[in-house]
Amino acid sequence: QVQLVESGGGVVQPGRSLRLSCTAYGFTFSNYGMHWVRQAPGKGLEWVALIWYDGSRKYYGDSVKGRFTISRDDSKNTLYLQMNTLRAEDTAIYYCAGSYYDYYEYWGQGTLVTVSS
């Protein structure tokens, strides 16, 4: 059964860092491009970052560029999002999503990040 399980969310103060993880089950993780998508409370979906299936390319949304870093460890079937210099506007549910042909076939259930003093 295909599953993506996010972890690492929580409450963090502005300016601090947090690392999210997303572990994949039930499909060949190393064949899939992986994305992070976030959703602020009561708002729509915002694409955050993409890492290619082989890790050779990474892309970021303008709102997180220079602060967030996406990475993957295929030996652990795990995707990461290192979030630095967090801001209140980064408060959101963070979803990981898997894509073989670029559209998002698989989604995790999300992990909530709250940036607040």
Added chain:
Amino acid sequence: EIVLTQSPGTLSLSPGESATLSCRASQSVSSAYLAWYRQIPGQAPRLLIYGASSRAADIPDRFSGSGSGTDFTLTISRLEPEDFAVYYCQQYGTSPYNFGQGTKLEIK
């Protein structure tokens, strides 16, 4: 950057009716790279349509997608209770892989 604008913002219909949702792009999107997702409150989004008109696995034929260039449409026939949710279009051909702002389909 391709900006996607969805309309209407909210659509009020009754079960059994048909829904037509629109997604307009600020510049041409290759039809190979336009997707639709449904998000039920409290759940993650789910892929409905990819490549503008291809149904994802296990999606019933009540859902159909069409369009090309800058104008795309999602049509849902014979609305069922689980269809009352928020729908997002997304272009996944060019970074940033933007989503539309969503259309909320609510029960009339």
